Amino acid sequence: MKTRQLGRSGLTVSELGLGCMGLSYGYGPATDTTQAIKLIRAGVELGITFFDTAEAYGPFINESVVGEALAPVRDQVVIATKFGFRDGDVSKGLDSRPERIRQVAEEALKRLRTDRIDLFYQHRVDPNVPIEDVAGTVKELIQEGKVKHFGLSEAGVESIRRAHAIQPVAALQSEYSLWWREPEKEILPVLEELGIGFVPFSPLGKGFLTGAIDANSAFGATDFRNTVPRFAPEARQANRALVDVLADIAARQQVTPAQLALAWLLAQKPWIVPIPGTTKLHRLEENLGAVDVVLSPEELSEIEAVVSSVPIQGARYSADRQKLVGK
Numbered sequence: 001m002k003t004r005q006l007g008r009s010g011l012t013v014s015e016l017g018l019g020c021m022g023l024s025y026g027y028g029p030a031t032d033t034t035q036a037i038k039l040i041r042a043g044v045e046l047g048i049t050f051f052d053t054a055e056a057y058g059p060f061i062n063e064s065v066v067g068e069a070l071a072p073v074r075d076q077v078v079i080a081t082k083f084g085f086r087d088g089d090v091s092k093g094l095d096s097r098p099e100r101i102r103q104v105a106e107e108a109l110k111r112l113r114t115d116r117i118d119l120f121y122q123h124r125v126d127p128n129v130p131i132e133d134v135a136g137t138v139k140e141l142i143q144e145g146k147v148k149h150f151g152l153s154e155a156g157v158e159s160i161r162r163a164h165a166i167q168p169v170a171a172l173q174s175e176y177s178l179w180w181r182e183p184e185k186e187i188l189p190v191l192e193e194l195g196i197g198f199v200p201f202s203p204l205g206k207g208f209l210t211g212a213i214d215a216n217s218a219f220g221a222t223d224f225r226n227t228v229p230r231f232a233p234e235a236r237q238a239n240r241a242l243v244d245v246l247a248d249i250a251a252r253q254q255v256t257p258a259q260l261a262l263a264w265l266l267a268q269k270p271w272i273v274p275i276p277g278t279t280k281l282h283r284l285e286e287n288l289g290a291v292d293v294v295l296s297p298e299e300l301s302e303i304e305a306v307v308s309s310v311p312i313q314g315a316r317y318s319a320d321r322q323k324l325v326g327k
Contacts, residue, residue, distance in 0.1 A: 001047025002291060006197025007271050009170035011119065011149050013078050015266060015291045017050030018043045018284070019201055019277035024062035028220035031279045033065055040069035042281055044077065046288055052080045052173075052199070052275045053112075054123060055104055059088035060111060067112035074114055080171075080199075081108050082153060084123030094324070096126035098137040105141055121151035121173055122163075125327035131159045135166035142167065151199075156326040157190050169196050176200035176272075178209060178261050178303070179230075179242060179312050188269065200265055203274035204287075206231070209261040211243050227321075230314035238313040245306040255293050258283075262290035264303055 001014045023036040031039070040051065053066045063081060070077050083104035086095035108117060120141065122134055141147040149170035152163060163169055172191055176183045177200065191198050206225055207213055215237035225231040230239070243257065250260040258276075265274045276287045295303070317325065 008195030013050035017275040019275035025057040037069040054082035055088040063111040080119035082121040082123040094126040135163040139167035171197040173199040235314035259290040263293035
């Protein structure tokens, strides 16, 4: 596994990380703890050194699972976690008050079984707390040795600039994939200017770009995709057109659609580190195969052409979730 540096922060991680959220939250019932730990440790054995969690995933369960899984190899890996929701519960709204940030840090250190958080993200920008206060609090935690690097998630350009002026931002985490390219407009240029790394979550379109989901696919009652307009049956039917054309290109490359989608992301910038998530070992192995896929300029141009020619149907978030994005 090759490594990449997240911007100019000095934080070096594997080319692909592992998004651990889906093991505990968001996509249905939590994975059995023993199985989740086994999967994370398999990721380590396969060369992954970058693991992403958050207090809100559960809440709290995911951090404990990640902490237990990585305790034997703690000094060999980079752990990212997040603060920003009241009581760690997404449904209760935002809370990035300095005292809450400190509380989250202390509790996360215990659950993660560690003495430092390698990358501490603000999960969503809190309009009720000046971003300077947020950055300043994390700066203090860095000075105290409890945190190594500061990150933002789904933040807009203004917040990124204001936060970075107080405490350098090592990485921004936001959705980015072949079917959600909004960050290319404003976000990526600012990150390049400021030397900030980019960590795309949902790099496989919440599973859609794998080709395994169609209009007839059914999601469990607790799967958040039930609330996503882009996953409404009629939108899925329309959006299959994109998956079909990508599958044709992947077949010619003798790779899977998922590997093509991840290789495309890796080809965009050398400071982009996607964090696909999975609960299955064979999918983990498949995803990691993307690091060996080299796309030629001609192939990248072809992908660009076909993606541009297929309009994507449906918003990526429900209206209430979208309100939390890009502040």
